[in-house]
Amino acid sequence: MLSLRNIKKSYVTGDYTQVALNEVNLSFRKGEFVAILGPSGSGKTTCLNIIGGLDKYDSGDLIINGKSTKEFKDSDWDAYRNNSIGFIFQSYNLIGHLNILDNVEMGMTLSGVSASEKHNKAKEVLEIVGLKEHMHKKPNQLSGGQMQRVAIARALANDPDIILADEPTGALDTKTSVQIMEIIKDIAKDKLVIMVTHNPELAEEYADRIIEFRDGSVISDSKPINELDKSDNYEIKKTSMSFFTALKLSAMNIRTKKWRTFLTAFASSIGIIGIALILSLSNGFDKQIDIFESDTLSGFPIMISQQAAEVDMNEMMEHSKEMRKEMLGKEEEDNTKYPEDKFIYPYNSKENTFIHNNKITQEYLDYIEKIDSNSLSGVSYTRLVNMNLLKTDGSVATPINSSDLRLSSYPISLESDKAGYLESSYDVLAGSYPETMNDLVLVVDEYNNVDTEILKVLGIDSSKEEISFDDIIGYEIKAIQNDDYYKKVGSFYTLAGNPKYMSELYNSEKAISLKIKGILRLKEDVKIPVLSEGIAYSDELSKFFIDNAKNSEVVKDQEAADYNVFTGEGFTSETQGRSSENTKENILASIGGTEIPYMITLYPKDFESKEAVVSYLDKWNEDKSKEDVILYNDMAKTFATLSGSIMDAITMVLIAFAAISLVVSLIMVGIITYISVLERTKEIGVLRSLGARKKDITRVFNAETFIVGSCSGILGIIIAYLLTFPTNAILYKVTDLEGVAVLNPVHAIILIIISVLLTMLGGSIPAKMASKKDPVEALRTE
Numbered sequence: 001m002l003s004l005r006n007i008k009k010s011y012v013t014g015d016y017t018q019v020a021l022n023e024v025n026l027s028f029r030k031g032e033f034v035a036i037l038g039p040s041g042s043g044k045t046t047c048l049n050i051i052g053g054l055d056k057y058d059s060g061d062l063i064i065n066g067k068s069t070k071e072f073k074d075s076d077w078d079a080y081r082n083n084s085i086g087f088i089f090q091s092y093n094l095i096g097h098l099n100i101l102d103n104v105e106m107g108m109t110l111s112g113v114s115a116s117e118k119h120n121k122a123k124e125v126l127e128i129v130g131l132k133e134h135m136h137k138k139p140n141q142l143s144g145g146q147m148q149r150v151a152i153a154r155a156l157a158n159d160p161d162i163i164l165a166d167e168p169t170g171a172l173d174t175k176t177s178v179q180i181m182e183i184i185k186d187i188a189k190d191k192l193v194i195m196v197t198h199n200p201e202l203a204e205e206y207a208d209r210i211i212e213f214r215d216g217s218v219i220s221d222s223k224p225i226n227e228l229d230k231s232d233n234y235e236i237k238k239t240s241m242s243f244f245t246a247l248k249l250s251a252m253n254i255r256t257k258k259w260r261t262f263l264t265a266f267a268s269s270i271g272i273i274g275i276a277l278i279l280s281l282s283n284g285f286d287k288q289i290d291i292f293e294s295d296t297l298s299g300f301p302i303m304i305s306q307q308a309a310e311v312d313m314n315e316m317m318e319h320s321k322e323m324r325k326e327m328l329g330k331e332e333e334d335n336t337k338y339p340e341d342k343f344i345y346p347y348n349s350k351e352n353t354f355i356h357n358n359k360i361t362q363e364y365l366d367y368i369e370k371i372d373s374n375s376l377s378g379v380s381y382t383r384l385v386n387m388n389l390l391k392t393d394g395s396v397a398t399p400i401n402s403s404d405l406r407l408s409s410y411p412i413s414l415e416s417d418k419a420g421y422l423e424s425s426y427d428v429l430a431g432s433y434p435e436t437m438n439d440l441v442l443v444v445d446e447y448n449n450v451d452t453e454i455l456k457v458l459g460i461d462s463s464k465e466e467i468s469f470d471d472i473i474g475y476e477i478k479a480i481q482n483d484d485y486y487k488k489v490g491s492f493y494t495l496a497g498n499p500k501y502m503s504e505l506y507n508s509e510k511a512i513s514l515k516i517k518g519i520l521r522l523k524e525d526v527k528i529p530v531l532s533e534g535i536a537y538s539d540e541l542s543k544f545f546i547d548n549a550k551n552s553e554v555v556k557d558q559e560a561a562d563y564n565v566f567t568g569e570g571f572t573s574e575t576q577g578r579s580s581e582n583t584k585e586n587i588l589a590s591i592g593g594t595e596i597p598y599m600i601t602l603y604p605k606d607f608e609s610k611e612a613v614v615s616y617l618d619k620w621n622e623d624k625s626k627e628d629v630i631l632y633n634d635m636a637k638t639f640a641t642l643s644g645s646i647m648d649a650i651t652m653v654l655i656a657f658a659a660i661s662l663v664v665s666l667i668m669v670g671i672i673t674y675i676s677v678l679e680r681t682k683e684i685g686v687l688r689s690l691g692a693r694k695k696d697i698t699r700v701f702n703a704e705t706f707i708v709g710s711c712s713g714i715l716g717i718i719i720a721y722l723l724t725f726p727t728n729a730i731l732y733k734v735t736d737l738e739g740v741a742v743l744n745p746v747h748a749i750i751l752i753i754i755s756v757l758l759t760m761l762g763g764s765i766p767a768k769m770a771s772k773k774d775p776v777e778a779l780r781t782e
Contacts, residue, residue, distance in 0.1 A: 001192060002051065002162065003027040007060035009046055009216075020046040022216040023060070027225040030161070033188035035207035036196045042213040044196045045166060051194060052085045052164045053077040054689060054775045075239075075693060082110050082239045082691020086155030088184070090167035092147040093686045093779060094139040097252045100126065100150050101135040107158040107690045110239045118157075125153040129183060145176035152183055154690075163187055165195040169202065181206050241696035246703035253680065254707060264672050265711040268759060271661035272716030272751050273723070278654045279747045280724050284740035302613060304368075304632045305382075305599040306358050338524055342430075343466030344444055346452040358630045360596055364620065368600060371616055375609040382409050382599035387545050387592075388485040389514075390478050390506045391459045396499050397506035400477060404457040406534030408599075409542050410434075410441070422520065426531075430469035431518030437540045439517035442472055445533050446522060454534050469519055478511040479545070482552030482591060493554050493565050514541075549592030558588055610634075662758055665712070669762035673705055677770040684770055685778030694771040701770050705763030706756060713755030717748045 009021040021043045028034060036044045049055035050062065056077075062069045064084065072080070086107075087093075094103050101122055108118035126132045129149035131142075139147055148168060155163055165184060169177035185206045187193055197203055203210050209223040254261045387407075389400035410422050422433055426443070434441055444450050455462035458475065484505060486493045505511060514537070549555055558565045564587055572582045588594045604610035614634055621629040677684075684697055724741040731740045 001028065001030045001065050003063040004047070004051070005061040005063060007047075007050060007057045007062065009043075009050060009055070009057050019216050021050070021057070024216070024218055026211065026218060026221070028192050028194065029225060030192050031188065031190055032208045032223075033185060033193045033206060034195065034209045034211060035203035036194065036211045036213060037198070037200055037203055038213035043216040044213045047213065048164050048166055048194065048196050049776055051162070052087060052689070053081045054779075078688075078691050078693045079239050080691075081689060082107060082158065084161045086158065086160040086163045087689045088148070088151050088155050088163065088165040088168045089779070090170040092139070092144075092151045093682065093689070094147055094150055094154075095249075095683050095686055096139055097256045098249070099136050099138055100131065100142070102252075103139070103150060104154045104157050106687070107154060109245050110241055110691050110696070111158055112239075121157055122153070125156045126150075128156070129153045144172055145179065148172060148176075148180055149183070152180070152187075156187065161191060163191055163193045165193065167197055168195065169197070169199070177202070239691045239693060239696070241692060241699060243699060243703060246696070246699040247707065249700055250704035250707055253676075254704065261708060261711070264669070265708055265715050268665040268669060268708065268712035268755065269716030269719065271659065271665055272713055272755050273720045274661060275655055275659065276717055276720030276743060276748065276751055277723060277727065277741065279751075280720065280741040280743040281727070283744050283747070284742045287742065288737060288740060302602040302604065302610070302617070302632055302634050303599060304358065304360070304602075304617075304630060306360055338446055338521070339448055341448065341466070342469050344448050344450045344469070344472070344519075345466060346450060346455055346462045346464075356631055359628060360600070360630070362596070364630060365596070367620055368602075371602070371613060375604060375612050376602055382542070382597055382601070388480040388482065390480060390502060390511070392503065392506055393459060395503075397503040398499070399495070399502070400457055404453055406451070406454060406532055408531050408534065408536050409539045410531060410536045425523060426520040427523050429519045429521050431473040431516070434517050434538060437538050437544065438512065438514050439538070440514050441518045441520050441536050442516050443520050443531050443533050443536050446524075448521065450533060472516055472519055475516045477514050478506050479514055480505050480511055481545075481548050482554050484508075484510055486552075486554045486591070488553065488557075491565070492568060493557070545592060552591075552593075554591055555588065555593035558584070558591065558593060662754075666758050666762035669705060669708060669759045670766060672708070673701060673763035673766040674769070676704060677701065677766045680770075681773065681778050681781040684773050685775045685781070688775035689779065697771040697773075698767045701763060701767035702760055705759045705767070708763075709756035709759030710752065712759060713752030716755065717743070717752060721748075
């Protein structure tokens with residue numbers, strides 16, 4: 001059933017080559033007990049290892065039941081050792097952290113035998129060797145003879161065809177040796193038993209056949225075989241170790257060094273503890289921001305305007321610095337916001353501004369009016385007011401394009417017992433707050449900047465580097481009503497007269513005088529302005545002009561006409577160009593005859609209502625093109641996003657520092673796993689002799705790092721959770737914030753997974769090293 005053909009095996013050490021087997025030819029029958037004798041170094045153990053598939057021959061062939069092994073892969077040799085070979089070693093080679101039953105079952109476990117079947121089989125063979133009552137003991141609780149019996153039981157458990165015994169009685173006394181030899185002889189009745197021994201007396205007494213080796217060659221054979229079985233029907237079952245089995249093996253090994261494992265897990269958990277605490281604090285502060293947003297910011301309005309502008313503030317700030325540097329004639333100070341200088345600084349905002357036009361239509365207004373009234377405390381509309389404005393240089397009056405002034409109406413307080421919006425949000429740099437409908441204010445930014453376009457429209461020289469506040473306060477412009485400003489000539493309208501007549505209108509009693517009452521700047525503690533830089537007026541003034549324009553002749557005639565009453569041209573249709581200025585809607589807007597507001601301001605009742613309103617506004621934009629979406633400004637969200645972004649940045653920096661300890665943990669786990677590989681080298685050899693594949697060995701050590709990583713992650717999360725209590729106590733004492741540190745269960749699970757992955761990564765290289773160990777060398781390790 002087994003044949004060695006011209007087997008050669010050599011070992012090379014440096015420049016020296018040791019020939020272990022030199023063209024050995026042997027054949028073996030089933031059911032015979034063969035003893036191999038010879039002095040040390042004669043090649044008998046090497047021959048046994050080659051027969052058992054632990055070592056590989058250099059040349060020749062090993063034939064099993066007529067099947068050549070020349071083409072065997074590693075997996076074939078593993079399966080061969082598991083199914084066909086049972087090893088009995090001189091030093092027993094039992095796995096110390098497993099009990100007797102588990103040791104005997106191991107070969108069957110690798111074969112994929114069911115739990116109940118392998119349990120019954122293990123009990124059966126333990127009973128054969130007389131150790132059934134000791135099955136739950138550990139190897140170190142048995143005598144030498146008992147441990148050898150366990151080794152015999154393990155060799156028999158998987159019902160192999162061949163039993164290989166290497167000096168099975170070498171470490172036993174005479175009485176025990178006889179008992180072991182009687183068991184082996186009984187096994188040889190239906191199996192091939194090949195025993196290596198130095199004891200010729202035992203060989204003569206128990207063996208059916210004696211083969212003697214010397215210098216790597218067979219020098220005698222008491223019963224040689226000349227004819228061989230030519231059949232080639234030998235099949236072997238592949239081995240497989242499940243991850244659960246690997247976990248069990250590693251868990252039992254870890255149990256023998258509990259304190260070392262605990263300290264390793266604790267050291268590895270330090271990074272997890274740090275990151276978990278940081279995430280707990282971040283999570284808690286995010287909730288505090290949400291509470292602050294809910295309690296403080298929910299009253300901030302949601303604003304929808306016809307133009308949504310985005311300004312590059314960095315460019316504007318650099319411009320302001322350069323202006324101040326030139327003016328002061330010295331190096332710029334770091335803090336240029338909120339200057340004490342009594343000047344304004346012109347800048348061109350068009351260079352740094354990007355505009356999105358919101359197309360507010362009557363359909364959208366109807367949509368706004370359908371918002372649940374229970375969600376809003378009020379809605380205000382800033383109408384596109386056409387104020388026919390004139391300025392004068394002292395002799396001649398000229399028209400002002402009101403849109404270039406960036407006019408905006410400031411909110412008025414609905415509660416008389418509270419300060420108005422301007423008083424609570426803006427400082428007066430010069431002049432005073434407005435008191436009547438005719439009072440205007442000039443709003444500057446935090447650098448005292450005012451757009452040059454606004455100054456040019458007002459008739460103020462913007463070429464100066466600075467303009468005194470005194471030149472602004474009291475500056476007067478006048479507004480003319482439509483019926484005086486536009487004159488009808490036949491069926492068309494034109495501007496009322498020449499410059500001389502403009503001057504007459506400017507000086508007439510019908511002209512409405514508007515004066516800049518004060519220069520205002522946003523207060524330093526107010527971060528989100530509502531008014532843009534430019535001229536601000538009262539809502540009362542806007543209502544006055546809208547009502548007047550709606551009843552003017554030019555608006556009534558334009559509403560009735562299907563052409564432009566100023567040029568006689570037909571209107572541009574929707575299909576010809578929606579953005580064209582020559583549409584009836586745009587012409588009516590230019591003369592104050594449209595109800596479409598320039599801005600809509602929504603005031604939610606509370607934070608939950610705000611969320612409902614925002615959700616409602618977002619539904620309008622669904623399936624809309626980029627040009628047709630309506631953008632809005634949710635100031636509460638802007639502030640909360642800013643706070644959240646800062647918190648996220650801080651969190652990421654702290655996590656990066658804490659992650660360093662994770663890298664250290666990864667290296668440490670790699671070292672600990674490497675030490676475990678060294679400690680378990682013999683176990684590796686035993687598992688390989690039982691048919692474990694290289695990947696099974698890797699799986700064993702991966703399972704060990706999996707257990708360490710899991711323990712590390714769970715321990716870290718438990719400690720981090722416990723640390724949240726003193727952390728919250730300290731924070732409450734310092735900041736009056738209660739319950740800030742809150743560990744998110746999702747974060748906890750993710751951190752445990754990260755811990756497992758990192759420890760397995762750290763142990764992967766030592767695990768690979770373990771799988772590549774030579775099984776023969778591993779078995780020799782003490």
